[in-house]
Amino acid sequence: MQIDPSLxxxxxxxxxxRAALNMGNPVLAHSRTAVERPAGVTIDLTRRFAQMLGVEADLIQFETAARSGAAVAAGAADIGFMAIDPKRAEAIHFTTPYVQIEGCYLVREASALQRNDEVDRAGTRVVVGEGSAYELFLSRHLQHASVVKVATSEAVVDAFLADSGIEVAAGVRQQLEADARRVGGVRLLPGRFMVIEQAMAMPRGRSGEAQALLESFIAEQRRSGFVREALQLHGIEGATTLL
Structure with a gap:
């Protein structure tokens, strides 16, 4: 495919x-099978897009989605991979999503909470990774429970266990499941409180031609099965690939 040099x-x-990678998301930027690091579906997509453009890729690693998104918004990164959110969309252009993951709640084994709809009650404290898609979502939607923010998504469960006054931890299902196996004495509430749609992103203000190129690229990676196969290759389960 010949790409116009101006694009x-x-x-x-x-x-x-320059690709901004959110290393705090175990679905997108981690691999259970690859020896090299970083590795994961977003790294594979970056290299594939760079190859199409005919340039080399720089993988810029960030601990959180918030920092990754800030780099894209500021033009310090050329593309990124993150959840679609209206607040982020003020400075970032998103493609249509290519994969969905679930936002879930985790509680202690002895907790009286049994369902997701029981969480939003006065006095309930929910700990989340600051700037994550689920923090932005919960900060907008929880009407009675309060949100406690910690620096990274990986720190959520440890902060939850360290403070008996925090009743709920919120995060990506895969991260919470891994933490539950690590610490014991906790359980995920059934189901999910949100679907997190992951997309490719670039700074706002780029041309319509650039937007169309990025959209057509990610559409082809979905349609061809590349995204699904990459997730399988890296041993990632529980993510829904969109066609």
């Missing part, structure tokens, strides 16, 4: 494609 310069103004 290549728009996507890679430094001559290299």
């Amino acid at each position: 290549v310069r728009e996507f890679a103004p430094t001559g290299r494609l």
Whole structure:
């Protein structure tokens, strides 16, 4: 596929494609099978897109979605991979989503909470990773429970266990399941409180041609089965690939 040189310069103004990676998401930027690091579906997509543009890729790693998104919004990264959110969309352009993951609640074994709809009650404290898709969502939607923010998604369960006054931990299902196996004495509430739609992203203000190119790229990776196969290759389960 021949890409107009002006579009290549728009996507890679430094001559290299700078990709912001959210290393705090175990579905997107981690692999259970690959020896090299970083590895995961977003790394595979970055390299594939860079190859299409005919440039090399720089993988810029961030601990959180908030920092990754800030890099894209500021133009310090050329593309990124993160959950679609209206607040982020003020400074970031998103493609249509390519995968869905679930936001879930975790409680102590002895907790009286049994269902997701029981969480939003006065006095209930819910700990989340600051700037994550589920923190932004819960901060908008919880009307009675209060949100407690910690620096990273990986720190959520440890902060939850360290403070007996926090009744609920919220996060990506895969991260919470891994933490539950690690610490014991906790359980996930059945189901989910939200579906998190993950998309490719780039700074707002780019041309309509650039938006169309990124959209067509991710659409082809879904349609061809590349996203599904990459998740399988890296041993990632529980994510729904969109066609």
